[in-house]
Amino acid sequence: MTRILSTIGIAICFVTGTVPAYAALQIQNWTLENGARVLFVENRTIPMLDVSVEFDAGARRDPAGKAGLAAFTNGMLARGVLAVATEPALSEAQVSDAFADTAAQRSGAAGSERAGVSLRTLSSPAERDASLTLLARLLAQPSFPEGILARDKARTIANLKDELTKPEAIADKAFWKALYGNHPYGQQASVESVAAISRADVLEFHRSHYVADRAVIALIGDISRPEADAIAQQLTRRLPHSTAALPAMPDVPPAHAEELRIPHPASQAHILIGAPALQRNDPDYFTLTVGNYILGGGGFVSRLTREVREKRGLSYSIYSYFSPMLQPGPFQIGLQTSKAQADDALKVVRSTLTTFLQDGPSQAELKAAKDNLIGGFALRIDNNRKILDNIAAIGFYQLPLDYLDTWTANIAKVTTADIRAAFARKVALDKLVTVVVGVDQKK
Numbered sequence: 001m002t003r004i005l006s007t008i009g010i011a012i013c014f015v016t017g018t019v020p021a022y023a024a025l026q027i028q029n030w031t032l033e034n035g036a037r038v039l040f041v042e043n044r045t046i047p048m049l050d051v052s053v054e055f056d057a058g059a060r061r062d063p064a065g066k067a068g069l070a071a072f073t074n075g076m077l078a079r080g081v082l083a084v085a086t087e088p089a090l091s092e093a094q095v096s097d098a099f100a101d102t103a104a105q106r107s108g109a110a111g112s113e114r115a116g117v118s119l120r121t122l123s124s125p126a127e128r129d130a131s132l133t134l135l136a137r138l139l140a141q142p143s144f145p146e147g148i149l150a151r152d153k154a155r156t157i158a159n160l161k162d163e164l165t166k167p168e169a170i171a172d173k174a175f176w177k178a179l180y181g182n183h184p185y186g187q188q189a190s191v192e193s194v195a196a197i198s199r200a201d202v203l204e205f206h207r208s209h210y211v212a213d214r215a216v217i218a219l220i221g222d223i224s225r226p227e228a229d230a231i232a233q234q235l236t237r238r239l240p241h242s243t244a245a246l247p248a249m250p251d252v253p254p255a256h257a258e259e260l261r262i263p264h265p266a267s268q269a270h271i272l273i274g275a276p277a278l279q280r281n282d283p284d285y286f287t288l289t290v291g292n293y294i295l296g297g298g299g300f301v302s303r304l305t306r307e308v309r310e311k312r313g314l315s316y317s318i319y320s321y322f323s324p325m326l327q328p329g330p331f332q333i334g335l336q337t338s339k340a341q342a343d344d345a346l347k348v349v350r351s352t353l354t355t356f357l358q359d360g361p362s363q364a365e366l367k368a369a370k371d372n373l374i375g376g377f378a379l380r381i382d383n384n385r386k387i388l389d390n391i392a393a394i395g396f397y398q399l400p401l402d403y404l405d406t407w408t409a410n411i412a413k414v415t416t417a418d419i420r421a422a423f424a425r426k427v428a429l430d431k432l433v434t435v436v437v438g439v440d441q442k443k
Helices: 019-025 069-079 092-101 125-140 146-163 167-180 191-195 199-209 225-236 285-297 303-310 339-359 363-375 377-381 384-396 403-412 416-426
Strands: 028-031 037-042 048-055 105-110 115-122 216-221 258-262 268-278 318-322 329-338 433-437
Touching: 028 225, 037 225, 037 384, 048 125, 048 225, 048 384, 069 092, 069 105, 069 115, 069 125, 069 146, 069 199, 092 125, 105 125, 115 125, 115 384, 125 225, 146 167, 146 191, 146 199, 167 258, 167 268, 167 329, 167 433, 216 225, 216 384, 268 339, 285 303, 285 318, 285 339, 285 363, 285 403, 285 416, 303 318, 303 329, 303 339, 329 339, 339 416, 339 433, 363 377, 363 403, 363 416, 377 384, 377 403, 384 403
Parallel strands: 037 216, 258 433
Antiparallel strands: 028 037, 048 115, 048 216, 105 115, 268 329, 268 433, 318 329
8 A cells, every 4th residue: 555644754754744734834733622633824916725634544443364454444435425304415426526616625534643634725705615515524424325335346456466476575675574564564465365255244334443532633724713613513512422442552562683585577777765763753853854864865966976886887766754643753865776786886875885884975965965854945945835735734733833933943053963973873774674675685
């Protein structure tokens, strides 16, 4: 299954901000009586409203042996709606047509940790009310039709079988399994696990996880605070309340060195290197953001690109990033190279990483990285959709409301010594997993 949302790395800077950005955004935050948390930014520049509703309902909550259930539950929300009181049942096609009639755009996603729905609608009352009413029904009254579930399972199984032939998918699955083992982060949807999912499983997952008191609602657009409060209540009023706490997650297993070489007929070797490293609320986040930009997150100006591509021509592209999660998410280096050059590329990558860990960046590299990260912030919140993503993440990960306000200040104060110390805490050369797909195992 494609990992969505929860594997956005530091190289992309999933949540970023500047001092003027927070002041201008004026994030308002409150909790409804039913326990749902709301984050709202009023923006009257265009007559639109963007809203998302998310839950702790990602893949890490999949039951043992049924990996893929979280994604199925989320994907099935729009497949049909039950009849309730005076509201008629709606088919998949009728749901789609109803959103189209109001020019609304609905989407849904389930990642490793969170899952939910989002909506972009006109802010005019008639269109807004119609689309939000339908969204509330999707969240609380999905019909989960048996026939469509069977159809979607068949499609997913076909896709999974296809992935078994693709080196990049093989590498990704092997990498996450090697890093996390039997931890929920390491669960992989398979032909067998998807085939085992029943409609009863989907119903139970929805009942247990799509609950009002664990909802995080983010809104930005052409509405007032009282209207935002009314919309948040409307979207969660029909949802049940949780009857028990969600099971605690086990600890992420300690990092350990391992090299996996998986034969494949592809002309290119696909290489992934990394280890569990970073939680979302870790104080090293900003330091690692800057340090990783220098190491491999800065594209053509990064060290890995310079050493592997520019100097030696061993790969067209190479990257590194941290994926911060509720529990330690991975530090990852990735590249593709010709099979004949795979071992040479690995040597250069490891040598470059070793030098970076020992010496850290230069002052010139540090200044260039901070200038780029700070100067480029405006492009990361230049539309409502991007802002919605930011405030949704702030809500889900319970980051400070001034997170955007202080982001550039936190980037600006990073030093070379900070970077060396943070990388020493998070990346151990003798505990990295290496996955190489496309070359024979060493004898």
